[in-house]
Amino acid sequence: NTTTNESKLNTLLGINKFPGATWQYQTNEMLTSTVTLNHEINSNWNFNTIAFFQDYTRDFYGTERIQWNLQNNGDYVWKRTLNKQLQEQKYGSLQFNLNGQFNTGKLNHKLLVGADADYLQADTYSYQLQKQDGTFADAGNNFVYGTNGNTSNGNILLSDENTWKSGEMLNSRQKDLNRIPTRRVGIYAQDLIAITDKFKVLAGLRWSYLENKNTIVENYLNNTKTYKASSGNPKESAFSPRVGLVYQIDDSFSTFASYSNSFNPNSGRDINNLPLPSSLIDQYEIGLKKNLWKNTLAFNITAYQIENSNLAQTAAFDKNGNINGDTNIKEMTGATRSRGIELDVTGNPTPNLSINAGYAYNNMVYTDTPDSEGSFVEGERLVRTPANTANASIFYTLPKYVKGLKLGFTAFYTGDRLAGWNNLKDKNGNPKTNRMYEIGDFTTVDFTIGYQFKKFNVQGRLGNIFDVVDYNVHENYSVNPINPRNFYLTFNYKF
Template identity: 45%
Template sequence: MRSLIYSLLAIFIFSTANAQQTATGEINGKLLTQDGKPAAYVTIFLKDTRLKTISGEDGSYAFQQVPAGNYILITSFVGLESQSRPVVMAAGENKTVDFNLKENAVELQEVIVATGKSVNERNTSIGKMPVAIRELPQSAAIVGEALIRDQQAQRLSDVIKNVNGVYLGTTRGSTQETFFARGYNLGAYNMFKNGARVNTGVMPEMSSLEKVEVLKGSAAILYGNVAPGGIVNMVTKRPKFNFGGEVSLRAGSFGLVKPSFDVYGPLSSSVAYRVNGTYETTNSYRDNVSSARYYVNPSLLFKLSGKTELTVQGDYLYSNFTPDFGIGSVLTEPNQLADLPRNAFLGTPWQYNKAQQATASVNLRHKFNDAWTLNSNVSYQQFNRDYYSIERVQIQTNGDFYRPLNKILSEENYYTAQVDVTGKFNTGRLKHVLLAGADAERYLTSTYGFTNPTVYDTINVFDAAKYVPRTDIPAADRKTLIKTPINRVGFYVQDLVAITPKLNLLAGVRWSMQESPANTTSYLLYNDSTTKGTYKADRAFSPRLGLVYKPTNSTSLFVSYASSFSPNTGTDIYFNALSPSIIDQYEAGIKNEFFNGALTANLTLYYIRNNNLAQTAQFDSSGNVNSNTNLKELVGQTGSKGIELDLAYNPAPNLNIVAGYSYNDMRYVKTPDSKGSYIEGERLVSTPQHTANGSIFYTFNTLALKGFKIGAAVFYTGKRFAGWNNTVGQTQTYSRLIPVSGFTTVDLTAGYTYKHISVLAKLSNITNTLNYYVHENYSVNPIAPRQVIATVSYRF
């Protein structure tokens, strides 16, 4: 990694010196639609040269370092009428050439959705800067609405499977989805909706999403207290000033029924609306497991002026899901996953998890001029969980399972606010894109403790007649109420400097503070309260530095370093707040486009060093085995290194191919030399070394088959360990790791569209592969078997 970075730095220095020797100029301008709106993502190229670029979100474009000569400037986009302009360039001259396209903004948007554009040429709202991905020393991925629709995504995991190097884990009871990237859990701190941090206690609704963005690597400077590996941002559908919409009905295996609607249009010349929603009910391939949920997402867009717009939106989700800890593991020597059928359910018929999530946000965007923009967002979120269930499926060697019971009643209130200012300016020959901002958060969790029994009953998973299982619902009285407040604030500044047309420098720093007041515990049975833990405030600076070298218009190389400040949730075993983790991340890569942008090939190498990793404590303060995931311990230093290859190929407007491969190796590299410490050099659980993905979709455009589409998707998750990592002086004489084999699933899709009506069907896991998502060694959930899903839609 160091050798690669040094080599790239040498190239940077050479190119900088060489760039000053040629007197070249610049061609820039703006593309507008017939109705005066910016024309984004339109291709502009100089005829008979290799120079090509894409217009930005504001319709602007620029060719830098253009030698003197006569040129023909051409705009091109599938479905649009091409236009050309002659340009005569003298040495060192700058020219401005604007275009007015004959299509309006609605027609242009339809073409963009239909054809797509190169990943490296896109801007991302998650990056907060008005520059293309290829200009940044970081890798990113975008899954658009077309792919979400084609794959009939039910859950966020169906979308994330298309993002190379990000893979699905599971959580206690499978009541929510957890994702990992580069070896790290992307928990609640790393999940966002429309740029605001969002609770992950319930599976989000996919029908409301316009796209999902993933920013890999360090995001601390932009979003503050996040774990390493990356962040995920869900972008919801926006109001439109043209009337339209869609109604659909989805049905599938195991009783899935899901009607949905989406309606948008103008309320006036300056106000537009959008409302979408859905209801879903389904059983499961797992016995006694079912789900019912409904969702609504209204939004309003106010054009306050030609430069200012205000978006107000909210959503509400209710979910009633049967908690399911799967088949569990057998406490043998060594431990192993239970050999039970895929449908075996070991809980009670009455257990439940009822969750409600409501959010509201206001976004204000103002353009001072073509160079400077202000973006601010204020949001509120409330989350409630009512949970009562059998837990922790750990089976004795003879098949006995002492079924533990747990009751959770909690409420989370989350307030966030952020403001960003971006601007473009020059200092001499240097061109700057500046980002400055601030954010603040207030997070309050209220959790009840109950008097319910810790063990419900005993069953035998191999001999159902051995015991008579209980069927009653035990009384559970509220015993305690624990309130946990967290306050966060951060200020950041970042500057992307074009030192030359071929060389970018990205430098920035963030100051973060997290305040953790002591928890307050109220004893409801005694009308008393106390405070546990101590007040703690953590402060840190998080620097970021990166270089991007562009030897050609289609290739960029980058190196970067970032340090992040990641607070740790929960407390130590004495109820004191944990110290934060300081994480160093190094990254290098190359972004390529071939065949005039039809093929994108990106390669990234990374190394992440967590100087103080926090994990669930093995024992509580009394020395007993700990079952409380809120009690944690700092276990030492870990290292995560890997490589990611991303490919996107669009050889024709109606053919889309996406593929990726990732390798990750995450191990303990430095731990305390004491009893209970983890073993240096051992790979961490839940981290597969190899993952891969690929999908292909083709839409026929011949007269006989016009309207038909077919597709296939392949997903691979490699070998990984479940269970627990081994420790120094552990009582077990055998490894606590449980090997889990890798697996591959294949999905097939076919559809037909005629005028306003479309039909789409998918056969998933066509080989009926059996494997597992594992959370430690007690929540072991088999993956879904072969199943069919189909959607009928009417668009108006």
Template identity: 40%
Template sequence: MKKLYIFLVLLMMSVHLFAQSGSIKGTVHSADGKPAAFVTISIKNSQKGAFSGEDGSFTIKNVKVGQHTLVISYTGAKTLFQTVTVEDDKVSTIQIALQETASQLNEVVVEGAKTRTINKRPISIGKLPVPAMDLPQGIAIIGHEMLENQQVQRLSDVVKDINGVYMASMRAGTQETFNARGYGFSSSNMFKNGARVNSGVMPEMSSLERVEILKGSAAILYGNVAPGAVMNMVTKQPKFNFGGEVNLRAGSFGLFKPSVDIYGPINSRVAYRVNGTFETADSYRDQVHSKRYYVNPSLLFKLSDRTELLVQGDYLKHDFTPDFGIGSINNTKIADVPRNTFFGTPWQYAHTQQSTAGVNLKHKFNEGWSLNAMVSYQNYNRDYYSTERIQADSTGKWVRPLNRTYNTEDYYVAQVDINGKFKTGNVEHNVLAGVDADRYNTVAYSYNQPTTYDTINILDLSKYKQRQDIPDASRIRSVTSPISRVGVYVQDLVRITPKLNVLAGVRYSYLQNEAPVTKDLKTGAETKGKSKYDQAFSPRVGIVYKVKPNMAFFASYSNSFTPNNGIDVDSANLKPSIIDQYEIGMKNDFVKGKLSVNVTAYRIKNNNYAQTAPFQKDGVTPNNNANLKALIGETLSQGVELDINGHPLPGLDVIAGYSYNNITIEGTSDRTGGSTKGERLVGNPNHTANASVFYTIQKASLKGLRFGVGYYYIGQRYAGWNNTVNQAQKYNRLISVPGFSTLDFTAGYSFKRFSVLAKVSNITNTYNYYVHENYSINPIPPTQVTGTVAYKF
């Protein structure tokens, strides 16, 4: 008994000694006293370590008592060693001073980020904290360096660098819409900081840190999205070191755009950032003008070592001239008129405003589990009065139609995601589970304006005298359309072996289109329509096999549905479209991990594709009601994409790609409006290609000098409408639009805090067209010059 007692006492003492531990807490500063973020602090001969946060702070917990050597490392900076003593159940504090200044560290951050290829980086749009190499789908990232180098003005400038995504239309200059792998983006596929945004405005580019594209299926993560891809715009975030930039951009056709960006700490726990801009510009199109105001404030709260809260908002006001381009002749060919000719009225207008506010909460329970939560509100409204689609007869005669609208939308969204890492035996799991909900409340007002304005001849403007007055128009009707959505999803990325990953998951989505309410604004009488409900499960499965650390093959399958809003010509609700997506590919990192070369092949089948109905029920009268839709039949999209991205040499940035896509109508709808089998879907080219190469000279005598070349190609595509079964029109409704290439050249110089950058776009002055509204055609911009002068502090 005595021996047993002695044994137990010794056992308890050993357990106590073994359990003795403490914590190390500290901050890292640059040589000039500013907080240093993302510095690696590790304990020599131990697996424990941490990264410093935006405020330079770090914590290492459960460290054995005794004396330890800290290894402080930072890509491109000198490694430091510092000794610290840890006592039982106590916090040892330490201050670490690097030998580099904040500006030197900022250069190191940029170069350090470039050592990680696109395949090695996790992206927020994927909702999993894993490298893109581990995901069974294609990904694209356009970072702030490329956004600045190309002096992007609109999202269409960014999309030129994203292989397989292209601008499909630009309705009257009101909004840009994009296609990916043959299928159109909508508001459902556009996100800012993870929250859906209305695509009725042209988002401001100066506030963006990067643009992320998740190609292929994203339904399990984001619900009722169209197939092809989703896009997330990530805005600039607050920082705990003071800095910023002021710049002035000016260019051809009256472009004038001053911008400011300021960030810094309020105290050790709160940081801020404010950026904003004003822009005014004319156009290469006569009588077309634009004016924009934008501001984007944000606050970051470090609530604890494990919790941070980001509060942000923005406001955009855009006033501009709607421009429906040069139009078509007899619905069979593009009008042969000068690029600058404007056929609208001198008074037509569009005034849009968008306000957003959001709160993002991130909490880390421990090293394995974390929570991300987000709440967002958005208000959008548009006041619009203009002539519209330019469809002249064979002689050029065109009766100008009028449209007066006012739309407003309130949009609420909330989502919660939980990420967890754990093991079952030797198998590693990376689990994502979440729930999201959103609600739209849209109100559309209609007016009693005349349906037509006057008659002109687009081939000879002297034939008719044009009106100059603004017709009276008053509100007569409003339609309120509430929509609610809820989704629950779970997926698991299972690492079976170091080489083999399997991704499996499922989402349940419920969508409720509440009964629209139409109100007669003269009598006050209300008419209630019919409610519509859709629900579905969306499964996803994928596999990734790593032949070696820098090479992986993947394959995936997903099934989803897209609800189709609106009614058909018989006033019946449209059924949802069911979508099957298959994808295979290969991801590679070359040049010691500095250059990614990825290849993807895909097949996407939509069982019944919906588009705006070309005509009213009689099959002859053109339809101007965007709520009137037609199911045209089954579509099949097949293609291959090649993506090249990286920094193969010091100072050299490369983005390039080629895509082949063929989207065809495979089966006709069982309702009126079914399209002809075998035709390629309008607005989609078979071939696109892009290449952007920028080089910053590294030699001391010329350091700071940079130049770049951008190339963009979009192949032949069709304007007009796809032909339908038993159509009333006796002509081919497709208009072939030839492919075209543009070439841009950029040069700049940076000296200390100053920089100047100039770009000549479309050097060859290529003349081609953007297609919008089917028979309305807008010519692309001619050669333009843009310059930016900036000062960073």
């Protein structure tokens, strides 16, 4: 029976008869606006202001990720849930910067002083869907979607093809609105000091203030409005230092080391629709830069360590214990550490030839998690993060025949990754059942072509030339195929 069901499963997936509904949709709209003002006070000092606004909307109605299990009789039973959700984010920011250079004795200073502020309003509208009997039920993980819209008959059986079909679009009504307002203010100063011609010091300090205002819950069914306080500290502030050293051995060779601390607000909300606490991130770097062959090639190598005090990831379950399909609902999973090395080479060996190549190694693990049952396992590598990645590209502009025609090839390599979920501890602190699996490495190659004549420009790209099949991995069981062979062509005219 198991062999027969696996054959049916492959057939079912191969002909795309599920998991989605034939009518489902997702519409994403984003509007952005930026205004920049630059003012030169004199030859040594300048001032700039940047104002930014963004309005983002996601309107979704359709099936969520399929959930399945194997029955005792050898048949697969799939649970197809139906969800309708509207999300809107309004984000505005304002930034001021004053840049200048001056001398104090033999020391040369390049000073940056500035301030910024932003405001985010994140709205999430939830819905109820009408069942076959006329009653309404909450959309989401509890609403199992069958061929007739009846929540009691929504499972897909591989042994019964009648259950593979999707039903009609169901009527819906708006249930409630969750609004999370957040505001942030920052003041910073940074000074690059040239102590000698070869030795420079960078020192900076930032003060950040974050306020998670009360979450507004407006229920449209009973016409009520309530306010929920943040689950963590609603008001957070932190000083973030930055220090860097640069030693230039000669005109073509320099070394550097740096440390920075950042106060990182986390987007999304917890299972109770409340804003998430922020994370503190410490980053250490050391490296060197070398120019080769009369500065036609630049060689950089950097080693780093990044420590995150508390990583926010998509929650595995919602507050009712159901599998969570909303990537905006997150949980704080524990402290992590990333250690790695980055290597890149860029240059123009000839006026018409441009090359770029890079390699990166990264090892990201949990370093500190709660001792309680159900927390993540310390020392375990995080899913979705490939250990090895690399890229290489070459571009050539024809000097004659079709002068200005630019041709190029780019290759991307992604190493093996872990997919699934990271494992959880049992009551004794040991890992439970392994929830991770490996995804192999892959390489894609793109071809690009471009031509510019006076004010007219045309560009084209053929992506994934060899039509490689592989997958993008996220921090949960979401594993999506990469883009197949694709192409685009753009035309531009500058007035």
